[in-house]
Amino acid sequence: NAGVMQNPRHLVRRRGQEARLRCSPMKGHSHVYWYRQLPEEGLKFMVYLQKENIIDESGMPKERFSAEFPKEGPSILRIQQVVRGDSAAYFCASSPPRTVQETQYFGPGTRLLVL
Amino acid sequence: LAKTTQPISMDSYEGQEVNITCSHNNIATNDYITWYQQFPSQGPRFIIQGYKTKVTNEVASLFIPADRKSSTLSLPRVSLSDTAVYYCLLNNAGNMLTFGGGTRLMVKP
Numbered sequence: 327n328a329g330v331m332q333n334p335r336h337l338v339r340r341r342g343q344e345a346r347l348r349c350s351p352m353k354g355h356s357h358v359y360w361y362r363q364l365p366e367e368g369l370k371f372m373v374y375l376q377k378e379n380i381i382d383e384s385g386m387p388k389e390r391f392s393a394e395f396p397k398e399g400p401s402i403l404r405i406q407q408v409v410r411g412d413s414a415a416y417f418c419a420s421s422p423p424r425t426v427q428e429t430q431y432f433g434p435g436t437r438l439l440v441l
Numbered sequence: 442l443a444k445t446t447q448p449i450s451m452d453s454y455e456g457q458e459v460n461i462t463c464s465h466n467n468i469a470t471n472d473y474i475t476w477y478q479q480f481p482s483q484g485p486r487f488i489i490q491g492y493k494t495k496v497t498n499e500v501a502s503l504f505i506p507a508d509r510k511s512s513t514l515s516l517p518r519v520s521l522s523d524t525a526v527y528y529c530l531l532n533n534a535g536n537m538l539t540f541g542g543g544t545r546l547m548v549k550p
Contacts, residue, residue: 359537368528370540382537415482417484419484429475429487430532431487432487435482435483
């Protein structure tokens with residue numbers, strides 16, 4: 327049973343370009359979470375999605391950032407017109423349908439570098 | 442949001458038992474206590490989760506007193522490969538995880 331998969335693992339963009347980060351959850355998982363981690367800091371929640379629905383986007387910047395989890399295919403975190411401050415590691419986590427003891431399993435992350 | 446407090450760093454030697462304590466004075470009735478391990482350049486890895494008393498798996502033990510205002514992660518006989526950041530979090534079904542700064546464990550030979 328494959329774990330959470332993210333691609334690309336490393337992404338380099340110039341200021342003003344778009345970045346697309348992909349996340350394939352574990353088999354059977356229908357909940358996806360995106361987190362961002364700056365160097366030497368803990369992860370910060372960005373958005374929580376279920377298939378075709380955004381459940382909680384309270385951690386998403388109001389501009390340039392968007393996320394989706396379509397009925398088919400991976401979840402996508404999209405950053406438009408990237409700036410240097412967007413350089414960070416972006417982690418995706420998935421969990422099964424809501425249970426009492428919900429555990430999130432993390433992918434290896436995508437390291438975004440904005441030049 | 443409920444917060445957790447844990448030591449910034451700890452040092453240990455190979456073969457020793459390491460106990461990392463986490464404070465969570467405002468834990469909610471439906472919160473579970475979860476610990477993750479993170480190596481550099483990797484995603485957090487789930488270690489153990491519990492609600493009360495003691496939980497043990499092949500990797501660690503988790504001790505939770507009756508008032509649930511703290512918890513202790515116990516790593517038996519650590520090795521160099523256990524050097525990592527350990528995060529204590531509170532979670533309940535369907536909510537995002539709130540990560541603090543974690544505890545940086547350094548295991549020395």
